[in-house]
Amino acid sequence: MRRRGHAPIPTVDIYVRYAVGDLIRDWPWQRGRPVVPAGRTGFRCGDALVIVRYADPATLRSARSAREVFYLLDDDLWALDADAGLPEYYRRRLARFRDEVLPGILDVATAIVTPSQAILDRLKPIPGALLAPCLPAPRLAPPRGGLSEPARIVIPATGSHAEDVGMIAASIRSVVARRPDVVVTTFLGDRAPAELAGLPNVRNERQSAWPGYRRRLAEDCYDIALAPARDTAFNRARSTSKILDVAQLRAAGLYSAREPYAGVIRHGEDGLLLPDDPDAWAEAILSLVEDRARARDLALAGQETALRIGDPARVRTFWMERLGPVRPA
Structure with missing residues (x-):
């Protein structure tokens, strides 16, 4: 109501x-x-x-x-x-x-x-x-207990992040070319970078209004979540809300190595902090696709961080x- x-x-x-x-x-x-x-x-x-x-x-x-x-x-x-x-x-x-x-x-x-x-x-x-x-509550649903086939990757970005996603579009194309069993989901719809259009295992779902997105945060589950951010003053002043989104989606978080993420995420412990290098993003994603146990460990630690800061x-x-x-x- x-x-x-x-x-x-x-x-x-x-x-x-x-x-x-x-x-x-x-x-x-x-x-x-x-x-x-x-x-x-x-x-x-x-x-x-x-x-x-x-x-x-x-x-x-x-x-x-x-x-x-x-x-x-x-x-x-x-x-x-x-x-x-x-x-x-x-x-x-x-x-x-x-x-x-x-x-x-x-x-x-x-x-x-x-x-x-x-x-x-x-x-x-x-x-x-x-x-x-x-966060909406002081608890989170845990990551999956076993392997999910295919590996599920999400980019929890709205239209205002389209250029940030574009920064790693080549990385995503490389990943899905090398691992066609991987499924990548974005919520950008027709605002997704052109490089991600038409790929059979990339789903550019239409951006939903906040109530629908809020339900997805509560119900969906992924293995890996990507949160790139270009080096701009606007991005550096953003909040840590994306870290909370990743935790609610029960995924291992991959973030750009700058604020607001660099001041919170500990690289290799509760997420990965990556440079503005498409090859680095592709290799990091593929490493977690191959090692789902490590992805789950990162996701669990990321949830602990989210519960602390959120x-x-x-x-x-x-x-x-x-x-x-x-x-x-």
């Missing part, structure tokens, strides 16, 4: 709802819940207001009566140059939001909440705090300390 006529939004879920959903009054009869939705991406608790990324005019008007306004932003909107590696339609949309809407939000914000130190630095002198996203209790404590002495019904 849809809450108050609003579809779920990923940023709202991973930074707020997964942690304090039991405190949010989505329906009038939930009178014991002290956190009240304010528009699609806002939450009010007493005289404090949380705005997640966007804000409609009504939310902005109500912000002027709030004691504190916490504004959560998880994209570096000042790194939208031509080399940001973003689709043009998406880059223009973010730039328009930054230029036309964001100034009004920053005018009322009393504190910034973000996963990125770069974003905090951009928004000085507004005080701020770092907050990483969280513990909903940590995010809950963060908000409870800032919103006041709130209690569930």
Whole structure:
């Protein structure tokens, strides 16, 4: 059942709802819940207001009566140059939001909440705090116990990552040419790199809305997950959400050897950190296809890391300390 006529939004879920959903009054009869939705991406608790990324005019008007306004932003909107590696339609949309809407939000914000130190630095002198996203629950389904035939590889990327995936498209072509029993799944649909189109064992599934993707994270299981990221300021300011996605998909994670992954993943222990070299990616993938036991060990260790950095209790404590002495019904 849809809450108050609003579809779920990923940023709202991973930074707020997964942690304090039991405190949010989505329906009038939930009178014991002290956190009240304010528009699609806002939450009010007493005289404090949380705005997640966007804000409609009504939310902005109500912000002027709030004691504190916490504004959560998880994209570096000042790194939208031509080399940001973003689709043009998406880059223009973010730039328009930054230029036309964001100034009004920053005018009322009393504190910034973000996963990125770069974003905090951009928004000085507004005080701020770092907050990483969280998992939907403090537990994860384990990886498969035995071999899966064929080996299943997933690229859990949305359209904004299409150029990042393009960086390793040659790697994937090499892998499926050498191991035609491997099945690779992307969620990019017609936004997938041209090099991955028409290959019989590469499935470029249509990108689903957040509710569908959220179900896949909970239900699907893969052996290997690929998370490439080009060397751009925009990518370096991203959150660790992809590490959490890989853990939920129960896969061994292969990541670009840069932030936000390099500061969290320990190469060879809970994932692999790889250079911008298609041959290195191909060899790493093939090594795990051949050694599925190692892939499972990496997946298990990756899940332990995800549970540590993505513990909903940590995010809950963060908000409870800032919103006041709130209690569930």
